[in-house]
């Protein structure tokens with residue numbers, strides 16, 4: 001039987017964005033603009049491009065602008081756009097399309113601190129299906145996009161697929177979950193184990209897991225026991241609390257080295273600025289003037 005199709009995604013969007021205060025005091029970090037589009041829209045567009053139809057956004061009390069963003073445009077906005085004539089006309093369809101991109105579901109995050117909690121909060125909406133678990137502020141630019149690459153690997157191998165990059169610096173081993181396993185092909189390993197932020201000395205390989213996993217529905221069966229055995233002062237991590245027990249149980253989990261052009265942790269101010277500049281340089285309406293400007297700034 002063919003592997004069930006991946007049509008659902010969960011996006012974790014409950015973080016406070018403390019690295020970006022004061023900007024994020026009253027505005028969700030996921031709504032920071034990359035030129036003229038909020039960060040979370042890049043994630044949603046990539047998911048939709050990969051065939052995702054249902055998007056569950058796990059958020060918190062200050063995240064209302066995300067819901068408004070993916071809603072139908074208000075009548076006031078439409079009136080303004082209509083009054084703007086041909087110059088603004090293209091926005092009318094664009095704003096409507098934004099709401100029609102996917103079925104959006106909003107859930108509040110409840111539970112222990114850690115990136116496995118949103119999975120627990122969305123479990124009742126997914127059932128036993130494979131789904132993508134994306135982080136709302138990690139943007140990867142790739143062609144095909146990262147989620148398409150994960151789904152393509154899943155269609156071949158069948159198990160959960162964890163996107164990976166190669167760790168290079170000491171800081172990478174303190175920042176990422178590291179996976180070890182048998183080589184399946186140049187870009188794929190079958191996991192033997194995964195460990196969260198082990199440090200270079202204890203790292204079992206250089207396969208560093210980044211956010212945005214494709215998980216099979218059996219992950220939900222691991223939540224209860226993981227919570228029962230979670231030490232008091234430990235974060236509820238997907239890697240240590242869910243993926244590692246699954247691997248130990250013989251579940252097939254693969255690490256896929258992602259082929260990408262650029263990655264941005266947009267919750268980090270310097271990465272964010274790089275993302276804005278890079279994405280503006282990809283825009284034919286902005287790039288020529290910006291290039292000239294950047295050159296003069298760099299020469300002065």
Ligand code: G1P
Nearest residue numbers: 115175176177209210211237239
């Ligand atoms: C999370 C994951 C970690 C992964 C990282 C990628 O860590 O737990 O395995 O390598 O994202 O950014 P966090 O950054 O939430 O501490």
